[in-house]
Amino acid sequence: MALTATDIGLPSTCSVPAQRGRLTKEAIRNALHPTGKAAKQLAEAIASVQIIATVSPDSVAIPASVTTKQINVLEVGIKEGAAPEEFLRSFSAHLGEQSKHVSKILYVLHRDDGWMLAAYRNANVHAGIATGVMLFGPLSWDTPYLHLRGEHLDDVWGSLCAQTALDDDDPHHIDERIAKQMHIRMLEGSLRKLQKAHNRTTQIATRNRLWEQMAAIRKELSALQGVQQ
Incomplete structure (x- = not known):
């Protein structure tokens, strides 16, 4: 077309x-x-x-x-x-x-x-x-x-x-907003990988360590997205 x-x-x-x-x-x-x-x-x-x-x-x-x-x-x-x-x-x-x-x-x-x-x-x-x-x-x-x-x-x-x-069509602070979006997507990708690893393992110590890492990422994502925990 x-x-x-x-x-x-x-x-x-x-x-x-x-x-x-x-x-x-x-x-x-x-x-x-x-x-x-x-x-x-x-x-x-x-x-x-x-x-x-x-x-x-x-x-x-x-x-x-x-x-x-x-x-x-x-x-x-x-x-x-x-x-x-x-x-x-x-x-x-x-x-x-x-x-x-x-x-x-x-x-x-x-x-x-x-x-x-x-x-x-x-x-x-x-x-x-x-x-x-x-x-x-x-x-x-x-x-x-x-x-x-x-x-x-x-x-x-x-x-x-x-x-x-x-x-949106807002031209202001465009690069900062793009950088923030890129960082959010990177964190979301890391979170998915950690979740898969957490689901696969049966070792308690490893599951706990992965859970702590996921919790830290979720906290950072909530802050970036302006969502209260």
């Missing part, structure tokens, strides 16, 4: 004509020179890549900022399986290098069972993001509907990242 800017809630002034926006695999391969898993995903997992919208001061009444001067929205058709994270990361890194990191990409991923938003967020060590991270939204049957919120394009980019990963 070929989307337009207005299909996903963006102004028609952001639209990129279908013929001009189509990116062939050959053109992508020649520009990116992908290797390893990124090359494999481009060859096997990607069905199509189309620029459907460009958000810039020329297309919307929102000024550029020092770190964000343009946001490209790409529809990526996926043949099957998981989102092609390495390819998306490589594509975003390439555009970042070419634009001196002032052009950003929001991906609208589409496969037979639904839609998903994705975005690459640069590292922000002070906020707790040590390296760049791919953000993925939940899979949905509904086409994404975006909101352009912010006084300048860096705010808009933060808001789009929030709409992707945090289920």
